[in-house]
Amino acid sequence: MKDILAKLGIEDVNQGASTGSWLDCKGTLLESVSPIDGQVLARIQQCEMGEYAQVMDTAAKAFQEWRMWPAPKRGEIVRQLGEELRAHKEELAALVTMEMGKILQEGRGEVQEMIDICDFATGMSRQLYGLTTHSERARHRMFEQWHPLGIIGVITAFNFPVAVWSWNTTLALICGDVVVWKPSSKTPLTAVACQKIAEKVLKRNGVPDGVCSLIIGKGSSVGDALVRDARVPLISATGSTPMGKRLAAIVGERLGRTILELGGNNAIIVTPNADLSLAIPNIAFGAIGTAGQRCTSTRRIIVHESIHDTLVEKLAAAYKTVSIGDPLQDGVLMGPLVDQGAVKDLQNAIVKVKAEGGTMVCGGEVLSGPGYESGCYVTPSIALVKNEYEIVQEETFAPLLYIIKYSGSVEDAIALQNGVPQGLSSSIFTNHFIESETFLSAMGSDCGIANVNLGTSGAEIGLAFGGEKDTGGGRESGSDVWKCYMRRQSNTLNWSGKVALAQGISFDM
Numbered sequence: 001m002k003d004i005l006a007k008l009g010i011e012d013v014n015q016g017a018s019t020g021s022w023l024d025c026k027g028t029l030l031e032s033v034s035p036i037d038g039q040v041l042a043r044i045q046q047c048e049m050g051e052y053a054q055v056m057d058t059a060a061k062a063f064q065e066w067r068m069w070p071a072p073k074r075g076e077i078v079r080q081l082g083e084e085l086r087a088h089k090e091e092l093a094a095l096v097t098m099e100m101g102k103i104l105q106e107g108r109g110e111v112q113e114m115i116d117i118c119d120f121a122t123g124m125s126r127q128l129y130g131l132t133t134h135s136e137r138a139r140h141r142m143f144e145q146w147h148p149l150g151i152i153g154v155i156t157a158f159n160f161p162v163a164v165w166s167w168n169t170t171l172a173l174i175c176g177d178v179v180v181w182k183p184s185s186k187t188p189l190t191a192v193a194c195q196k197i198a199e200k201v202l203k204r205n206g207v208p209d210g211v212c213s214l215i216i217g218k219g220s221s222v223g224d225a226l227v228r229d230a231r232v233p234l235i236s237a238t239g240s241t242p243m244g245k246r247l248a249a250i251v252g253e254r255l256g257r258t259i260l261e262l263g264g265n266n267a268i269i270v271t272p273n274a275d276l277s278l279a280i281p282n283i284a285f286g287a288i289g290t291a292g293q294r295c296t297s298t299r300r301i302i303v304h305e306s307i308h309d310t311l312v313e314k315l316a317a318a319y320k321t322v323s324i325g326d327p328l329q330d331g332v333l334m335g336p337l338v339d340q341g342a343v344k345d346l347q348n349a350i351v352k353v354k355a356e357g358g359t360m361v362c363g364g365e366v367l368s369g370p371g372y373e374s375g376c377y378v379t380p381s382i383a384l385v386k387n388e389y390e391i392v393q394e395e396t397f398a399p400l401l402y403i404i405k406y407s408g409s410v411e412d413a414i415a416l417q418n419g420v421p422q423g424l425s426s427s428i429f430t431n432h433f434i435e436s437e438t439f440l441s442a443m444g445s446d447c448g449i450a451n452v453n454l455g456t457s458g459a460e461i462g463l464a465f466g467g468e469k470d471t472g473g474g475r476e477s478g479s480d481v482w483k484c485y486m487r488r489q490s491n492t493l494n495w496s497g498k499v500a501l502a503q504g505i506s507f508d509m
């Protein structure tokens, strides 16, 4: 462990703010506690408003310069960041695992997502296309161009502590923006590690201080200040729906922009035409992967009554084989939840499931004894429920899978799937063309992500990532999401040498 921390430049006590140079922070000490064994990994001297002011001044100044770097040159910086991440993949993945508890395979997957988005953004830096169109006036030219936006505030959650920063930062950087990152207080060390990796690249390329900054401090002080700061035209935030609603109101008041990636309540529909040998492993990964702590985790299975009992039986059997334990060990498929608070949330949800009339099929026990001393290990659970239960309508960020029976057609299943406030990810398992086309049509899934014959989680970086309704409507990552990080300018040029008004207006003087 010490070796991994040392390789990433993590010290016993680390500063909580950097602009590329680390500041002397005045705030209280924050401990990073590993959910694996409850031990303190290292500490952070948190930043306060004085350091915050310094970070923002440096970021504002850096933007003046950075926005004038050619985009492909900015892309070259991001390409090098990808190389640096390749070189640090193993230790960064291990730190993600140690700090938040996902299994090492998934830690590696998360760092791979960072590398992938670096490659994507590098290519994108030569493709920030604006369009041209034809003017209704003779000898006029019309086109649009995309300019950098400014300081981007990036607020990330514990569950993808490094990938979500990279989705935002790589795009922001190629777009000519500068970034101020406020990570979750549950995962400060992975943030320090990323900042240090980025700094190596930025420094050796003469990128000014302030292009990539980090603030680790209390949400109620520096987090709140970032959200309220009129110098920040865009806040990109990942977290719960209540957090997003609070944040959107504050940013909306000052007419800032947001990219919100909030709660999901992701369902998989399993129709009578599904191949269960595909469905079962995908459901298990979706519900148990990252111990059910992905925004995209599978929370609900909507299964046709004709195959309900078979599916429950097969799934329960699969759940029995899941090894739970130290996420750094090979063969372990489920590590701990992030902290004991998350365990309590799960237990409360199970109480509510039962109170509303649901039946537990398996799981929900808190493990104790050797190897489980942190109190964060649980068995993955399955419950038979109805979609309209209050608790089923909420996102419980834990390995608690609801099974809901449907009768009738795929339309009935889709109505259940859409019958929740959230709209992030969704899937259908079917080999029936008409069922899958219905699911993907305008009358189908209302989610930002809709998959056929694969699960709800584990999206690649190439498409836009995000969802509708209570998920917040934001999009991050691939496709044309870069446009969210730029301002669009519409330009018309008159080279006719004559006055020419649009819409045929004459205004003779």
Ligand code: UN1
Pocket (backbone or CB within 6 Å): 113, 159, 160, 164, 238, 293, 294, 295, 296, 297, 456, 457, 458, 459, 460
């Ligand atoms: C998240 O849980 O916030 O699609 C992000 C996935 C990952 C990203 C999840 N690529 O599951």
